[in-house]
Amino acid sequence: MTGPAEGMPSPEHPCISVVVPTYNRAALLGETLDAILNQSLRPHEIIVVDDGSTDGTAAMLAARYGGLVTACRIPNSGDLAARNFGLASASGDLVAFCDSDDLWHPDFLGAMAALWAAEPRTRVAFANFTILQDGQHGTARKFDAAPPGYWGGLRPVTPDGGAVFDAPIVDRLIHFQPFFPSCMVADRRFLLGIGGWDASVGRVVGTDFATALLLAEHAPFGVVSRPLVEIRKHAGNYSADVQAMNLGDAAILEHVLRRRPSLVQHAAAIRDSAARRRADALDIAFGRHDHAAVRQIYAQLPGGHRGWRTRLKLGVSTLPPPLPRFLGGTLLALGSWRAGGGRG
Template sequence: MSPRVSVIIPTKDRRAMLERSVASVLRQSFRDLEVIVVDDGPEVEPADWVETLDPRIRHVRLEHSRGPSAARNVGIRGSTGAYIAFLDDDDEWYPDKLERQVRILDAAPSDVGVVYSGRELRTPQGLVRLKAASGQGDIYDRLFGLMRGIPVHVDSMLVRRESLLDAGLFDEDIPFAEIWELCVRLAKRWKFAAIPEPLIVQWRHPAGISRDSARVIAGRRRIFEKHRAEVERHPEFDSLLHLTLGVHELRRRNVAQARRDLARAIRVRPWNFKAVAYYLLSYDSAGVRETFVRAWRLVSPRRRWLRGSAPRDARSRSPGRSGLAP
């Protein structure tokens, strides 16, 4: 008999982190599950040792690295559960995550294809920040309409198998923001349910994917090409997307392309002052740079959490309640 839930974990050469993430799955109060660990072309040590931890775990090894989206797709194709969940190998779940989400999908109308939760962000220094899940129902326009989208993280999702197959699997040609892109396709045909409070822990690392400009640029350009009509229908989102492209092109010293992206960001949303500032700074005049750096420091919000102090409202479940390692 097939398990109710299939859990897909892509991994590559991160044993300590994988041990922690798998442990959080095995601590789930919901027990009717299978775990598929997809090893994305290991170069140091295969993760086949995970099969010794629990008979519900299967290990699949890819001979060559194909990226996390391809690894997730391999896991999906090999899974049998009616519901599918995902967990990155460096993150964790609260022990009641699956139990609460299965209960919601079981009771939800058939047009609800996804349930997701808030998340707890942690840094290696122990700082904590909470992000609530706020959008539910028909969220398609909200994904484009809000400047930062809605905080749907892949670890927080539980998806009906039929919904995922209907929307299509992960786009393996998108190396960054592939979760957002999948949510767009899901939201076009299915409704979302939300559990506001965190049920996952997402670990933030200094050398995360968001700092890899080449991947960010490739992912954002692919998204623009694939969903151009919808992006252009939402100028605020269009402006943010091209601001991001411009900033990352500047980091790679592709100044001419950066100016084209920033100019578009300004053209579709003239009050995008951040895009204006970066556009002027791209000319690298000492006087211009000094003026706008000073101005930016005055108007830019303080990101104390990233600088080493948690915001006042940051709270976390105690280890006793969550069962997670500190």
């Protein structure tokens, strides 16, 4: 009996469905699909969910990828709904997700399959990533930005950077979130069993954070330390706007705390993290001379996060123009403000 064809799933490598949600990304989608099709381990299926595009995405898919991908079209409902539609349509043992502007290294699926082969109980896993911006390939690895001790407790399972947490890691994600949808593979039945992507957050910026927090309640939780994904930053995606991302993450933290009794034990940390993210957003708004946003964000900060620097920023932002821009620029030049933060 001959073995499995080269690049095809084997009994040791579970078959992986790939879901690609897309909305008006016809110009970038082809590069994403080519990277998926060029995986060293072929995907079981590729499901492209067109979330009501109006830019010719359907025609492009039919012309270039007919027979190679399964193209589905739904009314515009947002990325979470598109991912859940693809998840419900998938049939593989595992399901991987890739946004329609991001790029996989050829070994992404192979590394993920190897992790599951080594630890079949794994519920979900994320790979490390770098940034692609304006055609420039970044070298900074996202996982390297984690605070000290963040990766403590990982159990190595593969020789090429695959490892698992054997206990929930919600407490870590509350403060630093290094896991992005395009880096994710999950056990399909498990993900369906917990309700798929948490769509209750609506369309606030950074909607995937709610799902990451949900996944972090379960173990084994896998990571691949090799940077096997490039996340594209451009004017058309929200993740380029750190101020909006911080505000979205703060809203999501408070939202999940209200909805999930399992998170009550983390309530103090969640509230503190939400406040810190809003404070970072206020710093960024002040640096942009967006003084209306400074006033709006300040009103949402608890008293413990209204230090003298923050109160001074508010005072400057309430002055009549052109004083806020002049005084704000002067204070920024003097280095009076801590640098704005951003999603972990």
